Amino acid sequence: MHEIMYWEAVRRAHDEELANDDMVIVMGEDVGVVGGTYKATLGLYDKYGQERVIDTPISENGFTGLGIGASFLGVRPIIEIMSVNFAWLAMDQLFNTAAKVRYMSGGQLSAPIVVRAPGGTAHQLGSQHSARMEKVFMGIAGLRVVTPSNPRQAYGLLKSAVRCNDPVFINEHELMYNMKGEVPEKEYFHPLEGSEIAREGRDVTLFGYNISVHWCLEAADLLSRNHGIEAEVIDLFALSPLDREGIRNSVTKTHRAIIVEEAEPAVGVGAEVMAILNEECFFELDAAPVRVSALNVPIPYNHALERAVLPDANDVVEAVRKMFGI
Amino acid sequence: MKIERKKRLLREMLFARRFEERCYEAYVERNIGGFLHLYPGEEACAHGVLEAADFGKDYVITSYRDHIHAIKWGADPREVMAELYAKETGVSKGRGGSMHIFDVKNRFMGGYALVGAPFPLAAGIAKAIQMQGGEEICICFLGDAANNQGTFHESLNMAKLWNLPVLYVCENNHYGIGTRIDRSTAVVDQYKRVSGYGIPSRQEDGQDVELVYKAATRAIRHVRSGKGPYFLELMTYRYRGHSMSDSNAYRARAEERMWSKRDPVIMLRDRLIEEGKMTREDFKNMDTEILDQIENEVIAFAEESPEPHVSGVERYVLAENDPWVRGGVP
Incomplete structure (x- = not known):
């Protein structure tokens, strides 16, 4: 194991996959x-x-469609959307073609593309460059959605996504490219389904994904240190399909659940995990x-306002204290 | 054009006409559901262009008005009709419907229901051909109204920029659903619109299959020789409304009469009769044979075929048993 930055991990996966197959x-x-x-x-x-x-x-819609068309003939395009906000322009090709072509052709065609995009709210980028769109992608049948929370996942998820025969959307984060973390020196393919236990605990489960995993981990440390509460942190690196079994297993152990998301609450990851909790356990x-979510507000430019819209580790701690009545 | 080829094209176009008319009946009988976009009036476009293409090699992609392009490109008419009847034996296993006819073994890459969506898909197919070093080309058929979508401009730009082997065929039937072209489009001559992208283009009579064939032969030669994309505009007319839910009330009867005098099937029939290669009787017999074939083979197959089993409703959403989903170390 050695430590590299998130962007270096993504770059390494690109490099290896380009070297491995001329059709990438x-x-x-x-x-x-x-x-x-x-x-x-x-x-x-x-x-x-x-x-x-x-x-x-x-x-965006044009080159995404072009990549999809090429994928019909065995090309493996990795499409970078410069900012997830611009993915709105490619929605027709992503949703109407990539996600549906296998089904509506009765299995004759598929669109094994990878679409990567940095999303999330960074530093005062304003309303139109701060979208958190994972909820949009995870609601569409026929697309896989993954979101790496660390360099190891960023590397391994891209590697598997390139090889996988389904269209995969990879939701990265603008604030995370310089994050350091361990990545196996040997070639490694991360599963495209499932979840990971980022921290073991027994008292409450904090569900996070992408950047919110780090808020959960920070909150778990504070809770342990200041309140003696041992939180388990589950990293939902796969948003579609969500890991029903992993969600059930953790909550069967802790009996309490808090979902932490960077996006507005409506029809989001939190809502979906709550529905799974209802159905499973x-x-x-x-x-x-x-759920600990952003306010239902377009992202403001002013820094203080921007921070006020987004949740952080303290909001997670507060939510846990309220749940425990302390 | 050789006489045998002309006769075969006449037969194919008459079959196309009768096939679509029978679809109309089946829709009225409620054997076909959903949306249904029919091709009568435009037969010379698909037949003239694809006659000039290389069957088994070239890729074809189009919009939702796709039955006839698929059949001309090798799809079994029985399986196309079975698809319209929503049967498991349909080309797309009853999952697609009229707007989503796919026959990938013959390189018919599908019908797509979002206006303008196939423009970039065709460029992508051409990009793959270019990467793989093949001599194939991709032929993309779309209507005039699709040219007002952003994908038209985005795709023409990339196709020329990267010199992609793609032929865009514009079937200009003068209407975008119910809006006449001069009411929706600032420049009504579509071939002029591509000059801004440096792509060669031509406007041709889309009712005369021989002229279409000639123009397409030149266009395909251009694309196949590595000179990049080409745009062929074919002036045509659809007899029916945009789809079955279209009352067709927006068109003048005089305009319809004018176009019916330039019917692609009748024009070719009359030419063969004038040339002494066919009699009216021959044509009648051909028509009777086709009607029998459609009823006894095509419709019968569709009617007798089983519907998809509901237990299979979740197949074809994602790849089955894809090992990369589990990840691991190789």
Whole structure:
């Protein structure tokens, strides 16, 4: 094991997959000469050439559709959407073509593309560059949705997504590219389904994904230190399909659940996990599940307002204290 | 064009006409559900272009008005009708319907229901052909109204930028659903619109299958020789409404009469008769044979086929037993 940054992990996965299969290509705005806005493809243009590391025009729906069409013939495109906010423009091709073509062709065609996009709220990027769109993608049948919370997952999830025969959306985070973490030196493929126990605990389960896993871990430390509460943190790296078994197992142990999400609460990860709790293990619950979400507000520019919209570790601690009545 | 080829094309186009008319009846009889977009009037477009293409090699993709393109590109008409009847034996196993005819073994890459969606898909198929070093091309058929979607402009730009082997065929039937082209489109000559992307183009009579064939032959030669994309505009007319839910009340009867005088099937029939290669009697017999074939083979197959079993409703959503889903170390 050695420590590398999140962006280096993503870059390494690109490099290995480009080397492994001539049919793997990378497409997106500034992925070539520039090497990617977040350096995810740094140096790969020189190594693999402009036919395989393709700088696209600013035409999100167009180049996403082009990647899907190429995938019909065995090409494996990794499509970078520069910011998840721009993915709205590609929704027609992602939802109407990639997610549905296997079904509506009776299994004759499939669209094994990978779409990566940095999402989340970063530093004062304003309403139109701060979208948290995972809830939109995870609601569509026929798409897989994963969201890496650390460099190991960022590397291994991209590797598996390229090989997998389904369209996979990878939701990254603008604030996490410089995060350091251990990544196996040997080639590694992360499962596209399931969840991970990020911290073992017995008193309450904190469900997080992507950046909110880190808020949960910070909150768990505070809870242990200040209140003697041992929280279990479950990392939902796969948002579609969600890991029903992993969710049930943890709550069967802790009997309490809090879901922490960066997005607005409506029809989100929290709502979906609560529904699964109802369906899978309602009678294991000792308290009503709670979600810690963003306010239902477009992201403001002003820093103080921006922070006020988003949850953090303290909000998680408060939610747990309220649940325990302390 | 050789006489045998002309006769075969006449037969294919008449079959296409009768097939679609029978779909209309089956829809009225409620044997076909959903949306149904029919092709009568436009037969010379698909037949002229695809006659000039390389069957078994070239890829074809189109919109929701797709039955006839699929059949011309090798799909079994029985399986197309079975799809419309929502049967397991349908080309898309009853999961697609009229707007989603797929026959991938013959490289018919599907019918898509979002107007303009196939433009970038076709460019992507062409990108794959280019990467794989093949001599195939991709042929994309869409209507004139699709050219007002962003995908038209985004795809033309990329196709030219990367010199992709794709032929865009615009079947200009002068209406986008119920809106006449001059009421929706600033430049009504569609072939002129692509000049801004540096793509060669041509406008041709879409009712005369021989002219379409000639124009398509030149267009395909251009694309196959590695010179990049080409845009062929075919001037045509659909006899029926946009779909079965369209009252067709927006068109002048005089306009319809004018186009019916330039019917692609009748024009080719009359030419063969003038040339002394066919009699009216021959044509009648051909028609009777086709009607019998549609009733006794095509409709019978669709009617007798089983519906998909409900237990299979969740198949084809994701890949089955994909090992990469579990991850691991190789």
